[in-house]
Amino acid sequence: MATPSPAVARWELRLRIAQLRKDSQLGDAEVMDAVGISRPYWSQVFSGTRMLTVDKLRALAAAYGCDADEQDELVQLREIATKERGWWMKHPALIRPEMQQLYGLEHGARSIRCYNSLLIPGLLQCEGYARTIIAANTMIRPFEVEQHLAVRMQRQSRLTDDDPLHLTAMVSEAALIQQTGGPDVLREQLLHLIRLAEQHPETIEYRIIPFTAAEGTALGGSTFHLLDFSSTKLPTLGWSETPTRAGVVEDPTEVSSLAYAYAQAMTQTLSAADSLSLIKEKVRE
Known part of the structure; x- marks a missing residue:
């Protein structure tokens, strides 16, 4: 395992959320309602300019059908991306x-x-x-x-x-x-x-x-x-x-x-x- 990097963690988190969205049969409106976020917030998440809170990230992952282990992986990536400072x-x-x-x-x-x-x-x-x-x-x-x-x-x-x-x-x-x-x-x-x-x-x-x-x-x-x-x-x-x-x-x-x-x-x-x-x-x- 390479040295943890906030830049890599942020990039991987963005890619994985985008892949979940691509693979899902759900429409964006359904997921936004489930997570409780607005469309501008949604756009910022996928453009990489905003990070979901831990609760909203878990809610998003659950809406896309992620199990507990995958949710934990996404949360761990978020922690590296936000708490570490290169x-x-x-x-x-x-x-x-x-x-x-x-x-x-x-x-x-x-x-x-x-x-x-x-x-x-x-x-x-x-x-x-x-x-x-x-x-x-x-x-x-x-x-x-x-x-x-x-x-x-x-x-x-x-x-x-x-x-x-x-x-x-x-x-x-x-x-x-x-x-x-x-x-x-x-x-x-x-x-x-x-x-x-x-x-x-x-x-x-x-x-x-x-x-x-x-x-x-x-x-x-x-x-x-x-x-x-x-x-x-x-x-x-x-x-x-x-x-x-x-x-x-x-x-x-x-x-x-x-x-x-x-x-x-x-x-x-x-x-x-x-x-x-x-x-x-x-x-x-």
Whole structure:
């Protein structure tokens, strides 16, 4: 079971209520009468902007035919969603809403597959490398750089906590050569990758697309993640980034396209063992 995350709990609760509504033979008016809520309240529940009280949630679940065990599951999700407060929510002036959403989902994910073409993924960046990238972001003011760095380092705790995130990171060989921050910072970053992989071989895996890959540039400079969760009620989610926009991808067709692209790119990579060997070779060079 992955670390409880209020963001994931809220998302799962919304999806499960929506599925109950879809599977039910009851009309909305009947359910609203049974629960004792107005239509605006009803709309807010399904848009995710309002949370049912415990009593009303049980009444809704009962109206849809849920047994006591399922009602308890829904109430437990509600408790996590409302009583827990993720660390990412404590920095509203620093972290944009879409990034808060990512960090919340990331915190509760079981595994992440990420594709980064020219940069080492944020979850794997050492301090010097991360500081260089953050400082180069024109949307971040100089006095905020260290704050953003602290946030990035805190994100990485999911790689080493009691129930660590499983991470598969796919990057181009170019990311191992581009001297982001200068040669000393790059060396520090490559050594950091090696330490992480050797200390956590069961949960951290690198897959490098070598320069010799015939179709290695097929995805260009894309950056995207695929997040999977422990709950069987939750589908795979996507996350996509461009220089000006980033956000969660929920649409099943789009997520399927990202998963297909990732699988195709994987055919161009070195094995996990050979990828780690290549990183070590770059350090020696």
